[in-house]
């Protein structure tokens with residue numbers, strides 16, 4: 001069909017011919033490979049300042065290409081400030097990218113290392129733009145925190161998300177998802193790399209200030225959930 005995805009016929013190498021020429025012609029396309037030795041320290045950068053209200057989480061859905069938790073972004077309930085950012089960026093949603101096996105799945109790569117997955121917390125500049133749709137078209141409209149995910153034996157915060165997957169088996173399924181604190185998914189150290197890039201999926205808008213955390217978090221191996229009746 002005409003919808004983009006990650007298959008051999010509709011994956012990233014085809015997106016430019018599926019209505020998103022920016023994939024080939026863009027000036028600041030993400031993801032990128034980060035080479036730590038080439039990163040420059042910038043003393044003007046501030047620490048990231050996250051202020052999230054767990055009561056602002058609304059729902060969790062299977063978008064067909066990811067698992068996404070949406071937040072109430074009608075007011076400044078969950079906001080990101082600091083880092084390279086000017087003003088307050090409102091948390092709109094977070095979602096995941098992962099692979100078929102544990103050796104790959106992250107979008108960004110650090111010094112040639114792939115991680116099992118990557119969590120993206122998507123924020124938009126509500127001080128400067130009146131709605132998300134306007135922000136996603138602006139060069140400083142979005143700020144996305146990227147967190148690398150490693151496989152490990154347990155992560156209680158992810159547990160709540162994984163448990164919700166039971167009733168999200170089909171595309172566009174959605175269920176209530178209240179009182180979730182995204183901070184519980186973050187590593188203790190919020191040191192980050194930052195660069196100007198784009199959405200990593202169509203429409204690939206070049207409107208993202210990327211904040212890629214240096215420290216990964218550990219995620220529950222999904223296969224640790226025994227299916228009742230299986231041996």
Ligand SMILES: NS(=O)(=O)c1ccc(S(=O)(=O)NCc2cccs2)s1
Nearest residue numbers: 120122136144198199200201202203
């Ligand atoms: N992987 S990522 O964090 O770079 C994202 C990809 C898409 C994102 S979105 O939530 O902004 N939707 C994009 C849009 C929907 C409708 C108009 S633009 S965030």
Ligand SMILES: [Zn+2]
Nearest residue numbers: 095097120200
């Ligand atoms: Zn993403």
